[in-house]
Amino acid sequence: MGGTFDPIHHGHLVAASEAAALLDLDEVVFVPTGKPSFKQHAKVSPAEHRYLMTVIATASNPRFTVSRVDIDRPGLTYTVDTLRDLRAERPDADLFFITGADAIEQILTWKDAAQLWDMAHFVAVTRPGHHLTVDGLPPDGVTTLEVPALAISSSDCRRRAEAGQPVWYLVPDGVVQYIAKHGLYRGLDE
Numbered sequence: 001m002g003g004t005f006d007p008i009h010h011g012h013l014v015a016a017s018e019a020a021a022l023l024d025l026d027e028v029v030f031v032p033t034g035k036p037s038f039k040q041h042a043k044v045s046p047a048e049h050r051y052l053m054t055v056i057a058t059a060s061n062p063r064f065t066v067s068r069v070d071i072d073r074p075g076l077t078y079t080v081d082t083l084r085d086l087r088a089e090r091p092d093a094d095l096f097f098i099t100g101a102d103a104i105e106q107i108l109t110w111k112d113a114a115q116l117w118d119m120a121h122f123v124a125v126t127r128p129g130h131h132l133t134v135d136g137l138p139p140d141g142v143t144t145l146e147v148p149a150l151a152i153s154s155s156d157c158r159r160r161a162e163a164g165q166p167v168w169y170l171v172p173d174g175v176v177q178y179i180a181k182h183g184l185y186r187g188l189d190e
Ligand code: ATP
Pocket: 002, 003, 004, 005, 006, 010, 011, 012, 015, 099, 100, 101, 102, 103, 125, 126, 127, 147, 150, 151, 152, 153, 154, 155, 156
């Protein structure tokens, strides 16, 4: 499951858990992105903070792991490189790339998009009522999965942390404490 995870929240965790259950996955590997190519102009927290919050959030689930492949690779993050690195670590695995429908909708603009379909099966998680509306995706390449409506986003969690409003229960307890301990998202507009 790829994401910026700035911070990881319960929407991500429910989506991963639903995908694992419905697709009968042995493991969900959370892959915090290095420098997201589509968020170049946004201020993104240092990779190490995003990685550690992801580790804290997933630690209690034996099927959830976290990979450093994207944050340790120099340069912008492209999914084609992520999948190549994960494949090298797990040569015999069936790979599923789980991400939000919003990201899948941009898939045709991703680097080496045509190669991606052979590298993994794509899973687009959507909120109920949201349907994928892209033309040109191979019919068997993408599975759409409705996850329970969770009106949680990292942007909203950052805004709340910045304004001193609670993020309790939107993100796991350890992540609330990590954000406070390191003063993340303070003074975002500076
Ligand atoms: P931001 O608000 O900064 O864009 P985000 O909440 O979308 O952050 P990302 O790290 O960008 O978090 O998310 C990774 C993927 O998880 C994205 O493709 C996104 O669509 C999906 N996702 C995010 N929030 C939810 C949610 N509440 N339910 C299901 N999927 C989600």
